[in-house]
Amino acid sequence: xxxxxxxxxxxxxxxxxxxxxxxxxxxxxxxxxxxxxxxxxxxxxxxxxxxxxxxxxxxxxxxxxxxxxxxxxxxxxxxxxxxxxxxxxxxxxxxxxxxxxxxxxxxxxxxxxxxxxxxxxxxxxxxxxxxxxxxxxxxxxxxxxxxxxxxxxxxxxxxxxxxxxxxxxxxxxxxxxxxxxxxxxxxxxxxxxxxxxxxxxxxxxxxxxxxxxx
Numbered sequence: 198x199x200x201x202x203x204x205x206x207x208x209x210x211x212x213x214x215x216x217x218x219x220x221x222x223x224x225x226x227x228x229x230x231x232x233x234x235x236x237x238x239x240x241x242x243x244x245x246x247x248x249x250x251x252x253x254x255x256x257x258x259x260x261x262x263x264x265x266x267x268x269x270x271x272x273x274x275x276x277x278x279x280x281x282x283x284x285x286x287x288x289x290x291x292x293x294x295x296x297x298x299x300x301x302x303x304x305x306x307x308x309x310x311x312x313x314x315x316x317x318x319x320x321x322x323x324x325x326x327x328x329x330x331x332x333x334x335x336x337x338x339x340x341x342x343x344x345x346x347x348x349x350x351x352x353x354x355x356x357x358x359x360x361x362x363x364x365x366x367x368x369x370x371x372x373x374x375x376x377x378x379x380x381x382x383x384x385x386x387x388x389x390x391x392x393x394x395x396x397x398x399x400x401x402x403x404x405x406x407x408x409x410x411x
Contacts (some may be wrong), residue, residue: 203276204393205295207373208302210234210331211286213241213279215367217252218398220383223367224335227273230306234331234346237272244279244286256280258397259407267389287319291326296360303327304356309334313344325349332357375399 210230216223242259243252250258255402260275267273278294279286292303305328307315310331315321321372325348332340336359345355365383373380375398380389392400 202298203274203278205236205300206382207299208237209295209300210235210304210306211241211292211295211328212237212306213243213286213291214237215246215252215296216240216242216263217254217367218370218384218392219263220363220365220367222345222363223361224266224385225286225360226308226379227267227270228308229333229405231270231272233358234282234304236302236304237274237311239276240267241276241291242281242377244282245284246286254397258395262391264386265391268387272273289320289327290404291320291321292324297329302329304329306331306333308332309340313339315320315345316348322348325354329354331358331385333362334359336361371398 212227212230214223220374227238227240240263242255242256242263245251256277257280260277260280263275267275269288275278279291282290288305293306303322307330315324315330318324325345330345330350330356332342334340334357338359340357342355343356346352363382370383372378373383374392377400384392392398399404
């Protein structure tokens with residue numbers, strides 16, 4: 198039976214990444230976007246990353262953890278679009294597919310480092326004709342918007358969202374999972390419960406007490 202395609206809204210905020218695994222820093226960004234943008238947030242785990250090493254866990258596992266993290270938030274949709282592609286995950290191709298399925302307004306949500314690296318992306322200048330960019334940075338930081346203006350983005354296509362988010366890296370989370378170190382303040386309970394239950398990321402056992410899968 199042919200898989201039904203995901204229904205795409207007319208306007209959405211697109212937040213992509215490895216999410217290997219999703220942690221409380223990612224969750225803080227998503228909820229910050231929900232507070233500041235009047236549109237659903239589409240969280241999209243990457244498939245094959247052209248500029249980075251392969252992910253530790255499979256796309257199916259990373260998607261399942263994202264769904265656990267946002268299970269109670271109806272305005273968040275975890276998309277499998279890039280996971281279903283056999284080729285590399287280029288943002289311009291993802292955006293084009295979303296537009297083919299009905300998206301008219303797309304805000305591409307990026308951390309400051311990723312946004313400043315946009316000129317190196319595949320067909321980066323084409324993005325300026327198809328999306329607007331929401332740059333997420335820590336409170337008090339400044340970003341050089343001229344980097345995006347030189348790509349062809351107009352001023353009204355570039356916005357900055359300052360957030361106080363936890364300073365967490367997925368690589369540190371993976372290291373702690375594999376060595377049994379404390380993960381307090383790094384993973385949400387639903388995510389931690391699922392990782393512990395299935396032994397993902399090489400975790401040797403249930404390493405945090407008090408978490409039960411819901």
